[in-house]
Amino acid sequence: MWKARLSELDFSEAEFAGVLDSLGSGWITAGPRTEEFEKEFARRCGTSEAVAVSNGTAALFLALKAAGIGPGDEVLCPSLTFVATAAAVVHCGATPVLVDICSLVEPTMDPIDAERKVTPRTKAILPVHYAGIPANMHAIRKLANDRGLLIIEDAAHAPGARYDGRACGNLGDAGCFSFFGNKNITTAEGGMITTSNTSLAERLRMLRSNGMTVNSWDRDKGRPGYYDVLEFGFNFRFDDIRAAIGLAQLSKLDRINNRRKELAERYNRHFADFGMNLILPLSKIPAIKEPSYHLYPVIFSTAEERNAMEALLREEGIQTSIHYRPIHHFRAFTNNFPGVSLPITEEFASRELTLPLYSSMTDENVDSIATAVEQCRIRALSISQV
Numbered sequence: 001m002w003k004a005r006l007s008e009l010d011f012s013e014a015e016f017a018g019v020l021d022s023l024g025s026g027w028i029t030a031g032p033r034t035e036e037f038e039k040e041f042a043r044r045c046g047t048s049e050a051v052a053v054s055n056g057t058a059a060l061f062l063a064l065k066a067a068g069i070g071p072g073d074e075v076l077c078p079s080l081t082f083v084a085t086a087a088a089v090v091h092c093g094a095t096p097v098l099v100d101i102c103s104l105v106e107p108t109m110d111p112i113d114a115e116r117k118v119t120p121r122t123k124a125i126l127p128v129h130y131a132g133i134p135a136n137m138h139a140i141r142k143l144a145n146d147r148g149l150l151i152i153e154d155a156a157h158a159p160g161a162r163y164d165g166r167a168c169g170n171l172g173d174a175g176c177f178s179f180f181g182n183k184n185i186t187t188a189e190g191g192m193i194t195t196s197n198t199s200l201a202e203r204l205r206m207l208r209s210n211g212m213t214v215n216s217w218d219r220d221k222g223r224p225g226y227y228d229v230l231e232f233g234f235n236f237r238f239d240d241i242r243a244a245i246g247l248a249q250l251s252k253l254d255r256i257n258n259r260r261k262e263l264a265e266r267y268n269r270h271f272a273d274f275g276m277n278l279i280l281p282l283s284k285i286p287a288i289k290e291p292s293y294h295l296y297p298v299i300f301s302t303a304e305e306r307n308a309m310e311a312l313l314r315e316e317g318i319q320t321s322i323h324y325r326p327i328h329h330f331r332a333f334t335n336n337f338p339g340v341s342l343p344i345t346e347e348f349a350s351r352e353l354t355l356p357l358y359s360s361m362t363d364e365n366v367d368s369i370a371t372a373v374e375q376c377r378i379r380a381l382s383i384s385q386v
Helices: 013-025 032-045 056-066 084-091 111-116 137-147 198-208 216-220 240-250 253-274 303-315 343-351 363-384
Strands: 049-053 074-078 095-099 122-125 150-154 174-178 191-195 296-299 352-355
Touching: 013 240, 032 049, 032 191, 032 240, 049 056, 049 198, 056 084, 056 150, 056 174, 056 191, 056 198, 074 084, 084 095, 111 137, 122 137, 137 150, 191 198, 240 253, 253 296, 253 363, 303 343, 303 352, 303 363, 343 352
Parallel strands: 074 095, 074 122, 122 150, 150 174
Antiparallel strands: 049 191, 174 191, 296 352
16 A cells, blocks of 8 residues: 555565575574674674674663662653653663653753753663664763763664764663664564673573573583573573574665665755755754664654644555654553653654655655655645635
C-alpha cells in the first residue's frame, strides 16, 4: 500500500553469506562471530569492551542493573524517547525522573532542567541521542562530575554519531545500542553495551547469561564444564546468526550514515526552496555534533496541521510516524508517576512528524516525498481555513 515506506533494509549478499556460513559452521548460539562483532563494535566506538545482548531494551536494563541502579534510586532521562528508556529504569526498581528537551530545534535532554531535578536519590543520567543527534554531553558530563552521577547513554539512534570527535557510546560510563529492524544497522533484534570499565563488562557478561561463570562457548573452547552461579541473572544472550548479519552491516556503517546525511540535506534544501517555514532539527546541527541521521523529524506550525499532514500523506501512500508520544502521557507512567509537566517536550511531540529516511532511498524518492509534503501542506492549510 505504500509508495514510500518509513524505513527499508540495506542488505546485500554479505548478510546472506554470513548467515549461511554461520549455519554451516555448526555453531549458531553466542560464539566466535558474536565475539568478533563485539570486538569490532568496541573498536569503532573507541571503548575497550562491548557486550552483545538480545535487544536494545535489555542493553539499557543490564547497563543500569550492572552499574548498581536499584530500589530507592532516581535516574534522569528525557520523556521524548521510546518507552524502553524509562521502562529499563522501572524494571531496576528505580524511579525515572523525566527531563525536558532544550528546544524545538534541539530535541535532546536539557542539562539545565536536568540539574534542577537532581536530588540526593539521583544516581545516574540517561541521555538519549534523539534521531542520531548527540545530546549536549559536555554539560551533562559536568553535571555528572559535580554531583557524582553515572552516565548511561541511550545511543539506540546513534551508531557512528560523534560528539566533539568522540563516538556516541564512549561519552559516559556505558552506552546502549539497538539493532532493531529500523535502525541504521540491524540484526533484526539485538543490542550492544559499550564501556571501558572492565569490571562492569565482566558483570554484564555474567548477568546476560543467567549469572553463570562459564558459558557454552567457553566449554567448547576447552574450559572445564563446572560452573558457578554468582547471582540470579537473565537470558539476554546474543547469537552467531545475528552476529554474522551485524558484522556485514557494521562494515557498511560509514557508507550508510553518509548516505543518510546526503538524503537529509536534500530534504533540507527542498524545504528551504519551498519557503515552507518548517522547523527542521537536522538542518541546524552545531559543528561539535556529527549525527547519524537515524530519523528525519519535521515540526509543523500546530498540532492540527501535523495531524492533517499525517492523514494527507497517508492518502498519497507515504508512510510517516511520530517520534515520540511523550512517556509521561502513557497510562503506565501516569498511573505510577502522575503530575509531570514538560512543556517543550509536549509542544515538540504535538507538532512532530517523521518522514521516510533510509540509506537505500534514491534522490528521486526524496524529491517526490518533499514535493508531496509541499502539496499536502497547501491542502492542509486550505482545509484549516474553511
